Amino acid sequence: MNATSRNLTIAFFALLAVGAVSPMMLGVARFPQWLEIVIGGLMTGVLYSLVALGLVLIFKASGVFNFAQGAMVLFAALSLVRLMEKMPFALALVLVLGIMIALAWLVERLVLRPLVNQEGIVLFMATLGVAYFLDGFGQLVWGSDVYTLDVGMPKEPKIIFEKTFEGGILVSTEDLVAALIAALLVAALAIFFQKTATGRALRAVADDHQAAQSIGIPLNRIWVIVWSVAGLVALVAGIVWGSKLGVQFSLQQVALKALPVVILGGFTSIPGAIIGGLLIGLGEKLSEVYLGPSFGGGIENWFAYVLALVFLLFRPEGLFGERHIDRV
């Protein structure tokens, strides 16, 4: 990172921090409310990170910008909710996991393998096709109503810091549990990537396809594994989002928010996906509450994208993305 770029990044974060903290200047009395919004924003951010994580995993291992991640989230959640009507939760969960692995295998077989060595944009378009197919298929098989997913997550909100502030701070326990699940998932993935032989092979493929292949790593199997892991991440995201918002088509729109998250964090970085998610969640909530009224409301829909756009002007490869050097 050169000096200008670093200075600009620091300037960006300084501005962001000032923007986030400035509402506190309104007075100490507002502090609990501000904290509540910050916590709420961070929690939503965790959920964005969950979807973004799947995207980053696939991009790292195969260089495919997987637009179908949102569709996979919806498909996993739909499958789970409909299977749970007929069988206990644990069995349904295992079955859905099986479905996601089968899906990964099919995608590798029918889409990725014939398109090997194509340009990035072609692969991206192919995942758009997969997304459309999954949307249609999921609704055709499982129905297109709104389903409530109840996996026993605590619903009632909790009040913390009652001693410190008057009235305390309202926190949704559901979000807390979700954040905990996300943290566990990330930890598990980190161990998988760092400590196992398969994880090492995945990292090798991510670094250089050809080099990995030349030392005997089977690319096709690695792709199936990484899409299966992305399917697992999609399932977790689907459970968390589904029990929060209900399983319905609009989950897709939420999943679209993972796009600014990954570009903010950098396509190739797992920590980037998490920090990007937190930043976007936080920025979105704060801007909606403090800037929204003066814009006429509803700015949540585009704020994340514009935030990412402005940030990329300062650092074009995102927070932790690999800097690429162009050679002629």
Added chain:
Amino acid sequence: MIYRETGQFKTTYASDQQLFPILQDRVFVIAFLVFAFVGVPLFASEYFFRAILTPFLILALAALGLNILVGYCGQLSLGTGGFMAVGAYAAYNLAVRLPDLNLLVVFVLAGLCSTAVGALFGIPSLRIKGFYLAVTTLAAQFFIDWMFARIGWFTNNSSSGSVSAPPLVVFGHLIQGPVEKYLFVLAIVSVFALLAKNLTRGAIGRSWMATRDMDVAAEVIGIRPLHAKLTAFAVSSFYVGLAGALWAFIYLGSWEPLAFDVNRSFELLFMVIIGGLGSILGSFLGAAFIVILPLALNQLPTALGIPLSTATISEIELMVFGALIVFFLIAEPRGLARLWSIGKEKLRLWPFPH
């Protein structure tokens, strides 16, 4: 046997550089245009004009615009729907606020508004590349959607959020009925397709293609990336904005921001990919494919006598759409236009393939 350039000598630079160097091509294009202007209105039914031809032509114009950006300059954009909306609402505001303005002037000015917005959102492309850029163009899409839905001035403070186009009067003549609308759109699209064809084979088009193929190398041989990328965004947005204005005024009549949402952007991107990246003809073929496919899918179950609910049909439509896109990318990543040119090559040798 019929289609070959044997014996057609080029004796001047002008004849070497003409748009269609082969005589048969020229004859075919002129015959096709005559057929489109004269033949089609004589035979086709009203439904055909309203449901297929007019939307096809307008979307082809939009796809053409997107193709300039994605296919010729290599800048992936997911904000096309937003730029169409800019054209549509700019045309609406101009027509309502300045009622004396000629409709054609309104359309061109609407295109220019879209040009300005497109160039503005194109500025990040100088630093941001590839998929990063694709996602930032989504910012344009969602911001523009929100702007037209929330800011009352753009919709003339209409309470329902939907607006209607004023009557279409060109040079004192009221355009009404599907046939006249079709001819009007056809004339505009023909002119701008010709313009695009010439732009892309001139200096500016070559600078776009050099930027697409390798931007660093292009810069080294003296192409200004700022100039090339911004002109691509500007020209592309002009076409898309013009198409948006036509779509709103001529096809929809009255509309709300939802008509130009992110799904429209994806649809246009599909047209460009299926038709063929970097091909004017491809934009038309892709648009025809995407316009006709849903209609065909809707008719098919009824024709086969299988009763299906509309919900099921729309779900199957999504599946077929997705599967077809993947199939096309695998079978012919360079699109329908490539199939067309392969066919032409074959025809040149036919029936003696040696």
